[in-house]
Amino acid sequence: MNFSRRMCLSALCLAAAFPVAGVAQAGDFPQRPITIVVPTAPGGGNDAMARILAQRMGEELKQTIVVENKPGANGAIASMHVARAKPDGYTLLFGYIATHAISPAMQKLNYDPVKDFAPIGDVASSPTLLVVNNDLPVKSVDELIAYAKNPANQVNYASAGNGTAPHAAGALFNMATGAKMMAIPYKGSNPAMMDTISGTTQVMFPSLFSAAPHIRSGNVKGLAVAGERRTDVFKDLPTLKELGVDVSVDQWYAIFAPAGTPPEIVQVLNKALNTSLNDPEVTEKFTAQGAFVQTSTPEGLGQRVEQDLEKWKSVVKHMGLDVEQ
Structure with a gap:
């Protein structure tokens, strides 16, 4: 075999090795503890859900998942922390409607709720x-x-x-x-x-x-x-709309990673998230508190964020809402 042919074959083998290595790295994920950053103080509903989920996802991924609370600035501190974290799947955000739709529609923030995050999947919804x-x-x-x-x-x-x-x-x-x-x-x-x-x-x-x-x-x-429909948890409570008050704010919760997180890792996290949410014990714990499990693909969550962001921009403009109210 002449020298040039040997060089060509070596180059082809080297090129073919890269995707294999990439898959192997994603397949090894996670190799160390993962952190879920919660934008609110300990003890609230967001924190409780995140801790229930962290324990079950940790079992699914066979790795420790730590919950870290970073309250303040209406979730902006936590959101910016995760947006600037290394996009390797080890730092995640327990985001919700405020961090990714309402607050960004009301004020200029130091993060973009669409461009700065890789959606992992929905977690739950809860009426107001x-x-x-x-x-x-x-x-x-x-x-x-x-x-x-x-x-x-x-x-x-x-x-x-x-x-x-x-x-x-x-x-x-x-x-x-x-x-x-x-x-x-x-x-x-x-x-x-x-x-x-x-x-x-x-x-x-x-x-x-x-x-x-x-x-x-x-x-x-x-x-x-203050939502679109009554809840089975308190069946006697009417909706505001039933009473003639046109106000409806249903809340949702989801997991996000920093933008640029490899798609293979996003899929690993999404699978672990959805498997955990479909666990009857997790569903029971959420339901007992009035939060209703909902799962999605990363793409589905991304579409939700974009749609809700536009919705709240329209509401803020129409109603004259101001973050200083």
Whole structure:
């Protein structure tokens, strides 16, 4: 065999080796612990779901998955941290409707919810509820509207931060009813709920996941579902739309990786995520708290983000919402 032919054959063998090596690397993933970054404080609904999921996905991937809380700036701190992380599948974001649709529609952020992330898959959805402090002298949505419209009454509503779903729902409620409630932002749903229970704030629009235990225990009163349909968890709660208030904010949760994460690793994570979510024990734990499992492909989640982002841009423009409300 002459020299030139040997060189050609060597080059072909070398070229063929690269895709094999790439597949082998993806097949070996993960080789060390994975971190899921949660944009809210410990103890809230997002945190609880992430921990349930981390344990089950860790079993599926045969690797430890650590939950790290990075609250603040309405999820922007956590989102920017993950967007700038190495795209190797070891740093993931437990994102939700606020980080990828509502907040980006309300304000300019230091990350792009579409371009800076590789979607992994959906996790769950949870309708938003309207709850009030037990000492607030109202027993219905109509009574709340009348009370909040009275200049003699100061009514504050707690949100999980500016640009979150509870913030947007409260702002839309004010605009739809003429109520004059003041938004009080917190670093997460848990501290917001604690102050609503104590009476520091009087009203909140939490996710069903966050609100369910406190309604059951009698810590707060549930008045309505701020979503498209009633929930089986509290069948007697009407939707705001049924009561003539055109407000609907259903929340969703999902897993994202940094943009540029290899497709093979995205698929490994998506498979582990969907397998974990289809585990009856995980489904039961989510359902007990009012969060309903939903699975998707990475492409399906990407489409959801783009559609919801455009939807909320339209809402913000039409309703005149402002992140400083």
